[in-house]
Structures are given as C-alpha cells and as structure tokens.
Amino acid sequence: MIDIHNTAIVEEGAIIEDGVKIGPYCVIGKDVKIGKNTVVQSHVVIEGITEIGENNTIYSFASIGKASQDLKYKGEPTKTIIGNNNSIREFVTIHRGTDDRWETRIGNGNLLMAYVHVAHDVIVGDDCILANNVTLAGHVVVDSHTIIGGLTPVHQFCKIGSYSMIGGASAVNQDICPFILAEGNKAVARGLNSVGxxxxxxxxxxxxxxxxxxxxxxxxxxxxxxxxxxxxxxxxxxxxxxxxxxxxxxxxxxxxx
Missing domain, CATH: 1.20.1180.10 (Udp N-acetylglucosamine O-acyltransferase, C-terminal domain)
Structure with a gap:
C-alpha cells in the first residue's frame, strides 16, 4: 500500500510505487518517480524529472531535483537519478543536471548527512559517506566506497577515487587518487587508507x-x-x-x- 499524508501535495503524473510513505507537507512534482518502500519524511520537496529507487529514506527538509545554480542553465529537460538503499538526511540539496551530462546521479547504499550539497551533473557511486556540510560543486565525480569528512568543499570537475578518505574541513581543488588518505586546506595526500x-x-x-x-x-x-x-x-x-x-x-x- 501507499501511505500519503493528507497535507502532502503529489501532482498528477507522479509515479509512486507500492510501500512508499510520504509525510506531512511534502511536495512531489509531476515528473517524479519514487520506487518501492522509499520513505519521504515531512517537508521534503522533490521536483523535475527525478527518479528515486527503492528502500531509500529521505529526511525532513531535503530538496531534490530543483534547477541548478549554474547561470548557463536555461531549463533544459535534465534529470536527477537516485538508486536504492540511500539515506538522505535533513536539509540535503541535490540539483538536477545541465546539458553537460544531462543528469545528476547518486548510486546505491550512500549516506548523505545533514546539509550536504550535491550540485548539477555530479556523479556519486555506491556505498559512500558524505558527512555534514560536504559541498560537491558541479560536475564532480565521487567513485564508490569513499568517505568525505564534514565541512569539505570539492571544486567543480574534481574526481575522488574509490576507497579514499578525505579529512574534515579540507579543501579539495584537484583530483584525489583512489585508496589514499587526504586532508588539509588545501588537501594533500597523507598516506594510504590502509585501515579502510x-x-x-x-x-x-x-x-x-x-x-x-x-x-x-x-x-x-x-x-x-x-x-x-x-x-x-x-x-x-x-x-x-x-x-x-x-x-x-x-x-x-x-x-x-
């Protein structure tokens, strides 16, 4: 069964699959698809051409699929794609793509802590942890099994390799190689991520x-x-x-x- 709170607004055309729960005061746009058993808590806004997979939990005040902050974006029909088993915490913002990649994509099993920002055309792989206030600028790629510490901004077009770990309050303006530990302002390599x-x-x-x-x-x-x-x-x-x-x-x- 589908459980939609009577104060939520779900526009005609939205596809809501079995087991989905939508909490109070949410707004779900007409081009949104939400997969089975996903929970959308109160005051969440999901707009644009947005596909969300199964068994996700989206916490209060998250904003997903809105237009990018790129001044070159002119309203092209771009997408936001989110996989399965993700936890998207309070006040997370995820913007849809531009005519670069035409989509912003988040994989499976990720934890995006409170106030994370995922800008246009970002790709996040699987099983990543983005701690509070991580800011991914446009076109960033975060490969799977990566941990980024809180308050860390990542410059546009940077790539973060798999199994890497970036310390909190770092500033990333170049690519971070896979398997390493990096931290600092600006971030530098500190060692291999052996424990991870x-x-x-x-x-x-x-x-x-x-x-x-x-x-x-x-x-x-x-x-x-x-x-x-x-x-x-x-x-x-x-x-x-x-x-x-x-x-x-x-x-x-x-x-x-």
Missing part, C-alpha cells in the same frame, strides 16, 4: 602493493610522469594498480600530492 582497505576486505598482499605505488607517486620526489613509468616497470600489476594508474593518466585537473 582492510575493513573492505583487501588482502595484505594487495595493500602492500598499493603502499609501494603510494610511495613512488607521493614520496619519491619524482615528476608524476616518471613515477608512473617507474610503477609500470617495477610493480606487479593487478586491478587496483591498474585503476590507480588509469586514474592518474585520465586526471583532467591534476592530482592532489
């Missing part, structure tokens, strides 16, 4: 190999091009090393070192 990797089931051998990669990139003093060449020559390849190297090679803004 063990918690995620990485083997000692995998972690040891990544430590060698980390030391070459961040502690050898070599120019980045030479560090990459040294890794390719000296370090045994696996999927993690390949991902690390490809992340560096494909970086548009340069990496945080």
């Amino acid at each position: 990797l063990r918690r995620r089931g990485f083997s000692d051998e995998e972690i040891s190999r990544l430590k060698k990669v980390y030391k070459i990139v961040f502690r050898s003093g070599l120019p980045l091009k030479d560090a990459v060449a040294k890794i390719e020559q000296e370090i045994e390849k696996d999927k993690n090393v390949d991902y690390f190297l490809n992340f560096i090679k494909n970086s548009k803004r340069g990496i945080t070192r």
